[in-house]
Amino acid sequence: MLSESLARITSLPARNFMALVIDDGSDDRTSRIALAADPALVRLHRRTPPNARKGKGAALNDGVRHLRESGLLAGYDPADVVLCVVDADGRLDPHVVQSVDPYFDDPNTGAVQVCVRMYNRHLGLLARLQDMEFVVYGDVFQSARRFIGSVGMGGNGQFMRLAALNTLDGDGPWSDSLTEDLDLGVRLIAKGWTNMHCTTAAVSQQAVLSLKRLIRQRSRWFQGHLQSAGLVPLILRDVPTRPAIDLLYHLSSPVLILLTSLLPVSFLVAVGATAVASVQAGHPLVSPMWLLGPYLLSFTAAYAYGYVYARRERDLGLVRSVLLAHVFVFYGYIWFFAGWWGFWRMLTGQRGWLKTART
Template sequence: MSGPAAFDFYAGAGAARILLVLALAVIVFGVVWTAMLFAFAARQRRHDRNTADETATPPPLLWVFVVPALNEEVTIADSVHRLFDLDVERRVVLVVDDGSQDRTPEILAGLARPGLVVLRRDLPEARKGKSEALNDAWRHIHSVVLKQGPHRGTGPQDVVMVIVDADGRLDAAAPSAIARRLADPRIGGVQSQVTIYNRSGFLTWCQDVEFAVYGRLYQLARSRWFIADMGGNGQFNRLSMLDEIAGADGPWRPALTEDQDLGLRLYGAGWRSTHEWRSGVSQQGLNNYRRLSRQRTRWYQGNLQALRHLGSILRMKVSFIVRIDLLWYITLPIQQLIVALALPVAVVLWCFKDLPFLSGPLWLVVLIYGLAFGTGTLGLLARSEPMRVRDLPKAFLMSVPYALYTWLIIPSLFRALFRLMFRRGGWVKTPREPISGG
């Protein structure tokens, strides 16, 4: 095979050729785009290191740590205690008990201390999703926290609403690092780096890598353009920003990925967002594949729901490169579906149509292998601090098991598509694992 024929990968594939060529185009663009984002992320790291001590100091902030809790008897005490251990002058820990039926209310009652507020929600209002719990907390902040007691009269521009999951452990340095980011009054939201604290097995190690890749590559690159995405845990929002984008019921809309929805509307309204990568929040990973699949199905379904923002992205007054990134990011589930469908088709053609699964000169084999593992390699290299060229071979080798993990969760994407098509939106909460160690 030589010349133009070397690029005719799918001769004899028939009608499937369209799908295979489309999948190849998606993969090539994804690797190229990720390489570009990798370069932007590296520049952002250097910028953050060089300007860490130059940022203006913001006014004293009121930190309202909001902890949505539904049957969190395993982790709630640990989470609340850690929030009170943070070095901040003004704080409120607002736990939203969303109709818990285990020992969560009893445990919270035993934790009573100044600054701890428990907002109890009962059925039928309770258990309508995380967005409703957060909106209730937002209303409570305005109607009670800022109108009564020691924080009365505090302006929304000086209030930070922090979302911490009930298994979350904020780093001690996180508030001071976030405060430096919020010295810029145009910053409406800061997402902190997420890590997994029980990364002792293959699945939890992969989840830790996944969050590191997402934060230290994709999020850091988007911070160059101030369009970092908001996550569900370790999310810091300026209250005045939330007030501006709030609807009749509050800032959060009913969505399975209410954090992603909030982020898109944040910069759609003209606010900036950024990512704090050197400190953040650690959380539990899932060691059970069935539980992980259920969680990722919910996330994928939320990602598919977010496609409704396509029109607003096309209408945004942003640069061309930002628009391309937003479109690429929001259509990732569709891209993943295309690639996921192409692989079994290629295997079938190989088995039953005598079509070579991979053929051609050595350079072509190397190219295909690079496309398959290039994104993972760049992500794993970005995970390390500092990034060093000598770590590239290690990152390349580690990309193989990580690629296996990404394929293990692909079935969740098809399940999410099925649920979306048949309008299934109910969810059973994934139980926490017992806490071991600090």
């Protein structure tokens, strides 16, 4: 994966860039692959135990520290330096630099998040649903948050102005949270910077093909959102009202998910009780038309999601996209399992980095 990612990065049409590979004490071929790449465009930074494997935030902070202290950025104004985080499996669109660069013409822009896609979305239903999830999140929710002023950063494909990172307090721009990207986006907004979302370029990553691994990944994200509750005082103090309301809602989503997870149980109990009562009465107690209400309540959004996804995946077509969106509604239930897993890990004091296992 890393070799393919580096091949795409080094083939970008822009030439005023450098790729810094951070080997965070890995036991694979990370260093060997980085050293085999074009030395004019790719540099390697090794982290060794006991300092390595302390989480993504720690690795990114050390990477920024290395850039500052190594002299690689000597002579450059931090306002003119843009850093991009790309995971080992990340594949940037060839035109990503041309798409993102205009956003930084505004000196108030601190960060830009590009769209996220799954490059292996053709390998089964689970991969396709993950691709739909990120498309809907980017094209609907992130686009709306751009107008609100509360765009969030993602772990892959986030571009940040170095001058903006330099304004953040602490040992480094990124926190030790399991969702360090969420924390970064909020703290940039609190410092008065503008986060933008770019819909014309994307970074493609590998979808998780195992349901168990996917729930494991989302449990880490969920636990990170719970950890980010500590950002609430900062938001109330330093973020303007409109984006603050959205950010507070976003940070409250874990609690809402846990509460919502109880609804399907109560619904199944009600359906079961009605079925038993119908058998005892010898006739249906519920008219088929009564099912229309629950259907509309559950699946109306599927038509909007299907339309949005069909615009990105024209080969799939609108009808198939809408049908897929109906399955997507049930796919969202994985957050219930991931949520309770993440909540349990937090209650029991488990803070280890659950790295996503890919193939």
